[in-house]
Amino acid sequence: MPWNPMYRSVARLDGKTAVITGANSGIGKETARDLGRRGARLILGVRSLERGEEALRELTVGAGGEPLLLQLDLASLESVRCFAAAVRQRESKVHLLINNAGVMACPRAETADGFELQLGTNHLGHFLLTHLLLDQLRAAAPARVINLSSLAHTKGQMYFDDLMLTKDYGDWKAYCQSKLANVLFTRELARRLVGSGVTTYAVHPGVVRTELWRHQGSCMRGLIRPALRTPEQGAQTTLYCALAPELDTVSGRYYADCKETTPSRRARSDEDAARLWAVSEQLVGLSSTDEPEQSPQ
Ligand SMILES: NC(=O)c1ccc[n+]([C@@H]2O[C@H](COP(=O)([O-])OP(=O)(O)OC[C@H]3O[C@@H](n4cnc5c(N)ncnc54)[C@H](OP(=O)(O)O)[C@@H]3O)[C@@H](O)[C@H]2O)c1
Numbered sequence: 570m571p572w573n574p575m576y577r578s579v580a581r582l583d584g585k586t587a588v589i590t591g592a593n594s595g596i597g598k599e600t601a602r603d604l605g606r607r608g609a610r611l612i613l614g615v616r617s618l619e620r621g622e623e624a625l626r627e628l629t630v631g632a633g634g635e636p637l638l639l640q641l642d643l644a645s646l647e648s649v650r651c652f653a654a655a656v657r658q659r660e661s662k663v664h665l666l667i668n669n670a671g672v673m674a675c676p677r678a679e680t681a682d683g684f685e686l687q688l689g690t691n692h693l694g695h696f697l698l699t700h701l702l703l704d705q706l707r708a709a710a711p712a713r714v715i716n717l718s719s720l721a722h723t724k725g726q727m728y729f730d731d732l733m734l735t736k737d738y739g740d741w742k743a744y745c746q747s748k749l750a751n752v753l754f755t756r757e758l759a760r761r762l763v764g765s766g767v768t769t770y771a772v773h774p775g776v777v778r779t780e781l782w783r784h785q786g787s788c789m790r791g792l793i794r795p796a797l798r799t800p801e802q803g804a805q806t807t808l809y810c811a812l813a814p815e816l817d818t819v820s821g822r823y824y825a826d827c828k829e830t831t832p833s834r835r836a837r838s839d840e841d842a843a844r845l846w847a848v849s850e851q852l853v854g855l856s857s858t859d860e861p862e863q864s865p866q
Contacts, residue, residue: 591670595779614641643694653701710766725749759821777803
């Protein structure tokens, strides 16, 4: 496993707002720590306010002030809508949206809306959230949307005939599909936002020692232990995509180890990206008038 370099940057984010999902632990918490130190105003979306408060105690308050903690359950469209409404009420601009929260390889379960849990949480919840914050992102342009994917996407495929895997569920199969969905979403979002000043990036953070591995047995955890990065190291590619000036004019690509990397063949399918977008809109109850449009230029 190549060493993950720490991303060095003196960029400041004074006066800028960053929204981070799943910010109470792992990579999300380290991302929040770094962006807060740079002066960003932080809005942290957390499933449990109690766990969020705990995390908050570990973060030092930067020039952006005390981070704002808001409840967000990505496995409930109603909760996503409430969270987005609360953000919109407070902020006219969102400069960074970090779609970081995730669950991995868990036993089959469903979201409040009846979606398979991993696709529902990792993709559909973030899909809706991004739509609901688009006005704030556009108003803040240049703004960036960062979607945490994974190398696991390379083992994934989109089961369009049974996206919820009701017939043949596999815990990794569902995770890999959801992480492929993250890359395809990034690709299609970039295409639709050309000319808007909002750019988007998909990230593989490396194999990182976090709570994400909670559903794996001790054997699996033992196998991957030598390759594990710290959460701080795992946050570096997210930070690179959030801060690097050379990415100002790039959008829709996939990054690992703080550099652009070619995603799998399936993740480069424009047809699947457009199809996933259309299905996701239907599933989360968005009409076509809600969708971001390409600039006329
Ligand atoms: N760790 C790795 O090796 C690795 C590798 C590749 C990709 N990634 C990706 O990196 C991202 C961050 O994961 P991590 O490694 O930092 O794991 P983590 O420590 O488990 O953090 C995941 C975060 O997501 C939150 N979350 C889970 N379900 C949620 C829901 N329904 N609504 C809102 N928040 C929810 C968790 O909240 P709770 O604390 O309440 O559970 C937690 O804050 C994920 O998207 C993951 O797929 C990680």
